[in-house]
Amino acid sequence: MIMLEERWRELADVKDELSERDWFMGTSGNLAIKVSHQPLQFLVTASGKDKRKRTNEDFLLVDEFGHPVEETHLKPSAETLLHLEIYQKTNAGCSLHVHTIDNNVISEIYGDRGEITFKGQELIKAFNKWEEDDILKIPIIHNFAHIPTLARAFSEHVKEDTGAVLIRNHGITVWGRNAFEAKKILEASEFLFRYQLRLLEYKPYQLFKVV
Numbered sequence: 001m002i003m004l005e006e007r008w009r010e011l012a013d014v015k016d017e018l019s020e021r022d023w024f025m026g027t028s029g030n031l032a033i034k035v036s037h038q039p040l041q042f043l044v045t046a047s048g049k050d051k052r053k054r055t056n057e058d059f060l061l062v063d064e065f066g067h068p069v070e071e072t073h074l075k076p077s078a079e080t081l082l083h084l085e086i087y088q089k090t091n092a093g094c095s096l097h098v099h100t101i102d103n104n105v106i107s108e109i110y111g112d113r114g115e116i117t118f119k120g121q122e123l124i125k126a127f128n129k130w131e132e133d134d135i136l137k138i139p140i141i142h143n144f145a146h147i148p149t150l151a152r153a154f155s156e157h158v159k160e161d162t163g164a165v166l167i168r169n170h171g172i173t174v175w176g177r178n179a180f181e182a183k184k185i186l187e188a189s190e191f192l193f194r195y196q197l198r199l200l201e202y203k204p205y206q207l208f209k210v211v
C-alpha cells in the first residue's frame with residue numbers, strides 16, 4: 001500500500017511538471033508508473049481527463065492485461081496497451097506519452113524515413129550516448145487508429161529499459177527505469193525536436209543531410 005501511494009505521488013508530481021509545460025493540450029497524453037513486477041501492476045492515467053488538474057481520480061491500477069485491478073467507474077487510458085508493452089518487455093519503471101506541436105511536426109517531416117537521427121548534439125547523452133560519433137535514432141511509426149495494431153508496431157521498437165518512439169502526427173512515448181529517467185528522456189527529446197525545427201528555419205538544406 002505504501003508503495004502504491006509513493007508511486008501515485010511520484011506520477012502525480014511528474015504530471016504537474018509536464019502540465020506546467022503545457023504538454024497535455026485537449027486532454028491528450030497519458031502516463032504510467034510500475035507498482036509491482038510480479039504480478040505486473042502499474043498505475044495509468046484515467047482516460048479522457050484534463051491532465052492539468054490534480055484529483056484523486058487521476059490514476060487507476062491495472063494488471064498484466066491492462067485491466068483495472070479493482071472495480072471502478074474510471075477507464076484506463078486508451079493507450080494503456082502501449083505502456084503495457086514497455087513493462088512486459090523491459091525493466092522500465094515509468095512511461096510517459098505527450099502530444100506537442102514540435103513532436104508532431106518532426107514526426108510529419110521525417111515520417112517517411114521512419115526515424116529521425118541526431119549526431120553531435122550534447123543532449124543525446126540523456127539517452128546514454130556519450131561518444132562523439134554516437135548516433136541517436138528515434139523511430140517514427142504510423143498512427144494506427146486500432147490500438148492493438150498501434151501497440152504491435154510500437155512493440156517492435158521496445159528493446160531496452162530506456163527509449164523513445166514517435167507516433168506520426170500524434171505524439172511521443174518515452175520510458176525509463178524510473179520517473180526521473182523517463183522525464184529526462186522526454187525533455188531531451190523535446191529539446192532536440194525544437195532545435196531541429198529551429199535549425200531547419202535557417203538551414204533548410206539540413207533536411208537532406210544523411211547522418
Ligand SMILES: CSCCC(=O)C(=O)COP(=O)(O)O
Nearest residue numbers: 026028029030047048077078
Ligand atoms: C484527445 S487526445 C486523443 C487520445 C490520445 O491520443 C491521448 O493521448 C489521450 O488518451 P487517454 O485515453 O489517455 O486520455
Ligand SMILES: [Zn+2]
Nearest residue numbers: 028029097171
Ligand atoms: Zn496520445
